[in-house]
Amino acid sequence: MQKTLALPISKLARAGWHQLSFKIMSGESTDVDKEAVNDWYKQLPNILKDFEPDDIFNMDETGLFFKCLPNKTLAxxxxxxxxWKNSKLRLSVLVGANNSGTEKLKLLIIGKFRRPRCFAKNQQLPVQYCANKKSWMTSSIFEEYIMLDLDMKFQHEKRTVLFFVDNCPAHPKNLVSKLKAIKLVFFPNNMTSKVQPMDARIIKDVKAKYRTKIVNKLIGID
Incomplete structure (x- = not known):
């Protein structure tokens, strides 16, 4: 194996018959305890038994470099x-949907400025917007969003729903006892890469659609 890795890249590229390929090394998934993941999946039927797929939700945050343009073109x-040098301006986006795919939560966007100039002529946004100095999710933002927006919404609809969220400091656990229509369930520590549904291409597709709309706008396609 050591001799194979010592080959020049040009020769490795031609060595398809040796079942070699270049891959991105990711350390996050290697830290996951497989037995712990299996135990989590065994617990799921008991957690889900009182809820229909329409009432089982998941959400997750992601960063969005909203001014970054594609670095490839036809020529x-x-x-x-x-x-050109891509912009480092960043937003945080909270993406959520239910298990059946019939209900998508309005995106929660976290920016750096409370009243951006670009909002001056847009009083009704297609997303929910809030802000802090670093454009990050915080426990206060999360609590306000869950309690004042989502929990009130489901109370009005007379629904009891289940929400799966990551186990992180921005998602305070003391919020569980304050909610009336939402049951919060936290994923076990260090398992996000294996058990987080939003990481299964959903967030990736949201970003891809956003990038498509940006490019279409630049080239004049509605």
Whole structure:
């Protein structure tokens, strides 16, 4: 194996018959205890038994570099392509939906400024917006969103729902006793990469659709 890795990259690229490929190394999933994951899945039927798929929700936060543009384009083979330095301006986005896929929660966007100038002419946003200095999710933002927006919404609809969320400091556990229509369940520690449904391409697809809309706007396609 050591001799194979010592080959020049050009030769490795041609060594498909040796079942070799270049992959991104990710350390997060290697820290997950497989036995703990199996135990979690064994507990799930008991947690879900009192809820219909329409009333089982999951949500997760992600970062969005909202000004970043694609770094690839179509061009003539002989043409030189010059790029630019991508913007580091970042938003946090909370994405949520139910198990059956019939109900998507309105996106919660966390920005840096409470009243951005771009909102001056847009009083009704298609998303919910709040802000802090670092554009991060905080326990106060999460608590306000869950209690004042979601819990009140489901109380009005006379529904009792189940919410799966990550186990992190921004999701305070003392919130469980304050909710009336929502039952909060926290994923076990260090298992997000294996048990978080929103990481199963849902967040990736949201970002892809956003990028598509940005590019379409720049080239004049509605």
């Amino acid at each position: 003539d083979r002989k043409e030189k392509c010059y790029g």
